[in-house]
Amino acid sequence: MTWLSKLRDGLKKSSQLLENSIRGAFSKNGSNVSFEDVFDSLVCGDMGVETSEEICNELKRQKFNTAEELLIKVAESIEQRLSSASKPFNVPKSDSTHIILMAGVNGSGKTTSIAKLTKQCLDRGLSVEWAACDTFRAGAVDQLCVWGARLGVEVYTTYPGQGAKVIPGALAYSAAERAQQKGTNVLFVDTAGRLQNNAPLMQELGKVASTLKKVDPQAPHQTLLVLDGTVGQNAFAQLELFKRVVPITGLIVSKLDGTSKAGFLVGMFAKTHTPIVAVGVGEKLDDMDALDVNAFARGLVGLEPQH
Ligand SMILES: Nc1nc2c(ncn2[C@@H]2O[C@H](COP(=O)(O)OP(=O)(O)OP(=O)(O)O)[C@@H](O)[C@H]2O)c(=O)[nH]1
Numbered sequence: 508m509t510w511l512s513k514l515r516d517g518l519k520k521s522s523q524l525l526e527n528s529i530r531g532a533f534s535k536n537g538s539n540v541s542f543e544d545v546f547d548s549l550v551c552g553d554m555g556v557e558t559s560e561e562i563c564n565e566l567k568r569q570k571f572n573t574a575e576e577l578l579i580k581v582a583e584s585i586e587q588r589l590s591s592a593s594k595p596f597n598v599p600k601s602d603s604t605h606i607i608l609m610a611g612v613n614g615s616g617k618t619t620s621i622a623k624l625t626k627q628c629l630d631r632g633l634s635v636e637w638a639a640c641d642t643f644r645a646g647a648v649d650q651l652c653v654w655g656a657r658l659g660v661e662v663y664t665t666y667p668g669q670g671a672k673v674i675p676g677a678l679a680y681s682a683a684e685r686a687q688q689k690g691t692n693v694l695f696v697d698t699a700g701r702l703q704n705n706a707p708l709m710q711e712l713g714k715v716a717s718t719l720k721k722v723d724p725q726a727p728h729q730t731l732l733v734l735d736g737t738v739g740q741n742a743f744a745q746l747e748l749f750k751r752v753v754p755i756t757g758l759i760v761s762k763l764d765g766t767s768k769a770g771f772l773v774g775m776f777a778k779t780h781t782p783i784v785a786v787g788v789g790e791k792l793d794d795m796d797a798l799d800v801n802a803f804a805r806g807l808v809g810l811e812p813q814h
C-alpha cells in the first residue's frame with residue numbers, strides 16, 4: 508500500500524463526515540448551494556470558525572453545477588491554505604550529532620513517533636541513539652527499550668554519578684555527550700508526557716532543552732511537538748502552551764486515522780504557521796510520513812489525490 512493511499516484511508520473518519528455534509532449542502536436546494544450548511548460542515552470538521560468563514564466566502568463567488576465541483580473547490584481552498592505547511596522530516600548532513608527533542612502531552616504518541624522517525628533515519632543509512640528522559644511514567648523506559656531492541660538502537664537510560672532519582676536534564680546531557688563522542692548521527696530525546704498545566708514538568712522540559720545546549724549550543728536542533736489528532740482544535744492550545752517553554756520547530760500529528768477532526772490542521776496552520784513535519788495514520792513503523800498537502804486536502808473531502 509502506498510503512503511498516499513494509507514493517508515487517504517487514514518482520513519476516512521474525517522472525510523465521511525465532511526464529504527456527506529458538503530454533498531448535502533448542495534443537493535438540499537437543487538442546484539443552489541447552502542453556504543450556511545457548508546460553513547456548518549467545515550466547523551464540524553474542526554477547521555475553526557474563521558477559516559470556515561474564509562473558505563465559504565471564497566466559495567460564494569463561484570458557481571457549482573454538481574456536488575463534485577463543490578467538493579473539488581473546497582479541497583482546493585484547503586490545499587491553498589496548507590500550501591506551505593509541510594516541511595518533511597529531514598536530518599541535514601553534519602559531522603556533529605543532530606539532536607531531536609520530542610515533546611507532547613501524555614499519550615500523544617511521542618515514543619511511537621520516535622520509533623517511526625528512527626526507522627526513516629536508519630533506512631537513510633544514519634546511525635541513531637535514544638535518550639530515555641521520560642523518568643516520570645513507570646514503564647516508559649522499558650517501553651523505549653523494547654522499541655530500541657526491535658530497531659537495534661542503543662538507548663541511554665543511566666549516566667555517570669547518577670543518584671537514586673534519575674534527573675532528565677542530566678541524562679540528556681550525558682547521552683548527548685556520549686552520542687557525540689561516538690559520532691552518532693541522530694539522537695532522539697524522549698521526554699515525559701506532561702499535562703500542559705503541570706508547571707514543574709513543563710519547567711523540566713525547558714531544563715532538558717537548555718542542558719542540551721551545554722553540549723552543543725545549536726542543540727536541540729529540532730524540537731518536535733507531537734499532537735494527538737483525535738483532540739482536534741484542543742491541539743492548538745497545547746501548541747501555544749508548549750511554545751512558551753521550548754521553541755517548537757515542527758509538529759508531528761499522530762492518530763489521523765482515529766479522528767473525524769483532521770480538519771483542525773487547516774485552522775491551526777492558518778493561525779500559527781508552525782510547519783508539519785510528519786503525520787501518523789497507524790501504529791506500525793511505516794505508518795508515518797510527510798504531510799502530502801494535495802492528498803490531505805482532497806482526502807479530507809473524500810477525493811482521490813491528483814498525483
Ligand atoms: N491509531 C494510531 N495510534 C497511534 C498512532 N501513534 C501512536 N499511537 C498509539 O497511541 C498510544 C500512545 O502512544 P505513545 O507513543 O506511547 O505515546 P507517548 O506520547 O509516548 O505517551 P506517554 O509516554 O505516556 O506520554 C499507543 O498505543 C500508540 O500505539 C497513530 O498514528 N495512529
Ligand SMILES: [Mg+2]
Binds near residue numbers: 698
Ligand atoms: Mg512515551
